[in-house]
Amino acid sequence: xxxxxxxxxxxxxxxxxxxxxxxxxxxxxxxxxxxxxxxxxxxxxxxxxxxxxxxxxxxxxxxxxxxxxxxxxxxxxxxxxxxxxxxxxxxxxxxxxxxxxxxxxxxxxxxxxxxxxxxxxxxxxxxxxxxxxxxxxxxxxxxxxxxxxxxxxxxxxxxxxxxxxxxxxxxxxxxxxxxxxxxxxxxxxxxxxxxxxxxxxxxxxxxxxxxxxxxxxxxxxxxxxxxxxxxxxxxxxxxxxxxxxxxxxxxxxxxxxxxxxxxxxxxxxxxxxxxxxxxxxxxxxxxxxxxxxxxxxxxxxxxxxxxxxxxxxxxxxxxxxxxxxxxxxxxxxxxxxxxxxxxxxxxxxxxxxxxxxxxxxxxxxxxxxxxxxxxxxxxxxxxxxxxxxxxxxxxxxxxxxxxxxxxxxxxxxxxxxxxxxxxxxxxxxxxxxxxxxxxxxxxxxxxxxxxxxxxxxxxxxxxxxxxxxxxxxxxxxxxxxxxxxxxxxxxxxxxxxxxxxxxxxxxxxxxxxxxxxxxxxxxxxxxxxxxxxxxxxxxxxxxxxxxxxxxxxxxxxxxxxxxxxxxxxxxxxxxxxxxxxxxxxxxxxxxxxxxxxxxxxxxxxxxxxxxxxxxxxxxxxxxxxxxxxxxxxxxxxxxxxxxxxxxxxxxxxxxxxxxxxxxxxxxxxxxxxxxxxxxxxxxxxxxxxxxxxxxxxxxxxxxxxxxxxxxxxxxxxxxxxxxxxxxxxxxxxxxxxxxxxxxxxxxxxxxxxxxxxxxxxxxxxxxxxxxxxxxxxxxxxxxxxxxxxxxx
DNA sequence: GATTGTGCCCTTTTT
DNA sequence: GGGCACAATC
Numbered sequence: 004x005x006x007x008x009x010x011x012x013x014x015x016x017x018x019x020x021x022x023x024x025x026x027x028x029x030x031x032x033x034x035x036x037x038x039x040x041x042x043x044x045x046x047x048x049x050x051x052x053x054x055x056x057x058x059x060x061x062x063x064x065x066x067x068x069x070x071x072x073x074x075x076x077x078x079x080x081x082x083x084x085x086x087x088x089x090x091x092x093x094x095x096x097x098x099x100x101x102x103x104x105x106x107x108x109x110x111x112x113x114x115x116x117x118x119x120x121x122x123x124x125x126x127x128x129x130x131x132x133x134x135x136x137x138x139x140x141x142x143x144x145x146x147x148x149x150x151x152x153x154x155x156x157x158x159x160x161x162x163x164x165x166x167x168x169x170x171x172x173x174x175x176x177x178x179x180x181x182x183x184x185x186x187x188x189x190x191x192x193x194x195x196x197x198x199x200x201x202x203x204x205x206x207x208x209x210x211x212x213x214x215x216x217x218x219x220x221x222x223x224x225x226x227x228x229x230x231x232x233x234x235x236x237x238x239x240x241x242x243x244x245x246x247x248x249x250x251x252x253x254x255x256x257x258x259x260x261x262x263x264x265x266x267x268x269x270x271x272x273x274x275x276x277x278x279x280x281x282x283x284x285x286x287x288x289x290x291x292x293x294x295x296x297x298x299x300x301x302x303x304x305x306x307x308x309x310x311x312x313x314x315x316x317x318x319x320x321x322x323x324x325x326x327x328x329x330x331x332x333x334x335x336x337x338x339x340x341x342x343x344x345x346x347x348x349x350x351x352x353x354x355x356x357x358x359x360x361x362x363x364x365x366x367x368x369x370x371x372x373x374x375x376x377x378x379x380x381x382x383x384x385x386x387x388x389x390x391x392x393x394x395x396x397x398x399x400x401x402x403x404x405x406x407x408x409x410x411x412x413x414x415x416x417x418x419x420x421x422x423x424x425x426x427x428x429x430x431x432x433x434x435x436x437x438x439x440x441x442x443x444x445x446x447x448x449x450x451x452x453x454x455x456x457x458x459x460x461x462x463x464x465x466x467x468x469x470x471x472x473x474x475x476x477x478x479x480x481x482x483x484x485x486x487x488x489x490x491x492x493x494x495x496x497x498x499x500x501x502x503x504x505x506x507x508x509x510x511x512x513x514x515x516x517x518x519x520x521x522x523x524x525x526x527x528x529x530x531x532x533x534x535x536x537x538x539x540x541x542x543x544x545x546x547x548x549x550x551x552x553x554x555x556x557x558x559x560x561x562x563x564x565x566x567x568x569x570x571x572x573x574x575x576x577x578x579x580x581x582x583x584x585x586x587x588x589x590x591x592x593x594x595x596x597x598x599x600x601x602x603x604x605x606x607x608x609x610x611x612x613x614x615x616x617x618x619x620x621x622x623x624x625x626x627x628x629x630x631x632x633x634x635x636x637x638x639x640x641x642x643x644x645x646x647x648x649x650x651x652x653x654x655x656x657x658x659x660x661x662x663x664x665x666x667x668x669x670x671x672x673x674x675x676x677x678x679x680x681x682x683x684x685x686x687x688x689x690x691x692x693x694x695x696x697x698x699x700x701x702x703x704x705x706x707x708x709x710x711x712x713x714x715x716x717x718x719x720x721x722x723x724x725x726x727x728x729x730x731x732x733x734x735x736x737x738x739x740x741x742x743x744x745x746x747x748x749x750x751x752x753x754x755x756x757x758x759x760x761x762x763x764x765x766x767x768x769x770x771x772x773x774x775x776x777x778x779x780x781x782x783x784x785x786x787x788x789x790x791x792x793x794x795x
Numbered sequence: 796g797a798t799t800g801t802g803c804c805c806t807t808t809t810t
Numbered sequence: 811g812g813g814c815a816c817a818a819t820c
């Protein structure tokens with residue numbers, strides 16, 4: 004955990020001003036700088052004034068940042084005065100580790116290093132009272148936000164189909180990222196007419212209510228952390244001055260991904276010293292969908308006319324084949340700053356392209372390829388990563404890896420902290436810490452069941468809305484209100500609030516683990532879960548145990564002293580909770596067992612590198628995604644995403660696609676992605692496919708890159724001959740299985756003889772359900788299955 | 796009020 | 811294929 008929040012009572016004014024004991028060590032500095040190339044060295048040693056570093060993929064961006072921090076401290080800068088902002092916890096942690104390696108643990112840990120959200124949350128816990136927030140405010144995640152929007156849509160008697168929670172929330176998020184208040188939103192005629200045209204005129208009203216409900220719950224969503232920080236610095240100059248003064252040196256990673264709110268905060272913070280160094284690559288901007296604004300790179304040039312620009316164009320990561328392929332791909336984008344990325348790492352292996360008939364076969368092919376390389380070259384699992392566009396694609400690879408007994412780890416997806424049972428327990432902790440947290444209240448008031456039903460809760464919510472107060476307040480004054488609840492129900496609600504209060508009373512006296520354990524056992528959740536002895540039920544209990552273990556680790560862990568003057572002591576539950584809300588699954592690495600194949604979305608892979616990279620699911624409508632095809636800017640973002648994907652590879656890049664894939668339980672036809680065609684064919688090895696053999700079964704995996712090629716399969720590069728290829732396939736289907744009917748006996752190259760159960764769909768989507776002896780029922784796309792009719 | 800059953804939407808991507 | 815909201819039934 005990088006950015007640790009500590010007790011808010013410890014004010015920043017209790018400064019433990021460190022004497023600058025570390026004298027510049029000339030040998031060390033020289034050695035440090037000798038490890039850099041010329042532009043890197045210039046960027047690192049140019050410490051005063053605004054600096055922008057435009058760095059290509061693999062050009063040593065992180066290295067420049069970490070060395071810069073080390074160099075600053077060596078020159079005598081106080082680590083407490085350095086602020087380094089990243090976009091992911093993982094990036095922040097890695098940077099911190101590298102800085103500590105360079106200059107030692109004692110100094111390195113004092114640098115303020117964390118994600119925008121984590122650092123600003125920390126500041127808001129200390130300063131939020133200026134804006135009317137208590138220091139124990141809750142951070143609502145997307146899930147909480149969606150529930151709240153749903154409730155509001157319901158309360159306003161709006162149609163849930165016209166106002167889907169995720170859509171509304173996205174609009175609200177964009178508005179907040181651009182610093183729109185609900186009032187700004189409602190008064191903006193352009194926005195309003197957009198909503199009007201879209202048939203969703205009430206979004207502004209929902210936004211207004213959403214913000215009011217957040218405030219009432221003493222809660223902020225992710226966007227509020229930025230919005231409110233900006234507000235704080237805008238309206239409270241003395242607070243701004245304090246932090247301007249504190250952060251003498253500001254460093255920002257992945258600057259191309261900053262949104263408008265982040266841009267303005269940075270501008271304000273840096274205004275006093277103007278010692279701001281931003282590092283970015285426009286080609287790797289992949290977060291425009293959540294408000295990132297590449298224009299911020301241009302704004303930087305305008306805001307700081309005397310800035311110095313450094314370009315890092317030498318790629319140290321990848322082979323020439325990979326660098327050339329990525330240059331070619333990104334050249335298709337109109338919007339870009341021209342760069343010439345080069346490497347002297349040597350040509351390297353050609354890019355492999357795997358073509359599979361189905362998503363399952365794609366997974367088998369990829370995993371067999373991994374297995375082959377592992378065996379042939381004796382490589383550890385951690386050299387491999389499988390990258391995909393959407394989280395949903397992980398399943399088939401997971402299964403294939405499990406079959407081959409290869410250790411793997413999935414990043415993202417349904418994260419540990421978003422599992423229902425974990426969220427339930429966390430809701431108890433949240434409510435204990437912040438009684439006004441309504442999402443938590445709603446979640447657990449009747450879970451486990453304590454006889455407080457839906458109608459009772461509805462009545463309380465109506466009361467809360469009428470009196471504009473929190474649910475907690477209503478729950479505590481039910482006896483004196485004309486609530487319409489019956490006496491036994493009121494008694495049960497009172498029992499609940501009394502219990503929560505008794506937990507709260509122990510916040511200060513028990514450490515995080517003791518209290519968490521006490522709450523978990525007192526509320527009877529484990530007991531409820533134990534009644535379910537299915538595998539899922541058992542895994543739920545295990546997850547809760549895992550959560551308690553995590554809290555135990557946290558409690559025992561040494562306090563990271565990155566707030567000045569912090570008093571070490573047993574760590575408490577509210578400290579744990581303030582960290583957990585900004586955590587994602589990727590932040591839970593098990594240090595004991597690190598040798599696994601990684602599976603993650605391309606977004607999650609940004610900033611990482613692996614020797615062997617598999618980019619899978621390269622199909623039109625999946626990658627690029629179907630939503631991106633209507634606007635050029637969206638398509639270009641997808642292309643940048645592809646660029647990010649292929650530039651993760653150090654030695655060997657393998658691309659794959661499937662010709663058919665299950666989506667939403669339906670078999671869909673796929674065409675290879677246009678991105679594959681954008682790579683110079685000379686850089687790609689002839690495509691291979693596994694044909695219809697079943698390699699996983701034999702236990703005899705193929706040698707690296709040596710798949711069975713079936714003579715009957717037309718093997719052509721999709722780059723050169725895909726139309727022709729398709730034509731052949733179409734003809735095949737038309738001539739051979741056009742008259743396929745129920746009850747016919749057919750021959751399949753892999754499954755053998757089978758009987759047709761049903762035929763559905765038309766044209767290229769025509770498919771048959773066939774029962775094969777020994778294989779069972781299969782759904783086959785006629786276009787690919789090449790069924791031979793034996794008998795009628 | 797709780798439990799079980801049924802239809803409906805879903806899939807971008809993350810802090 | 812699966813999770814979740816709503817409906818029907820005890």
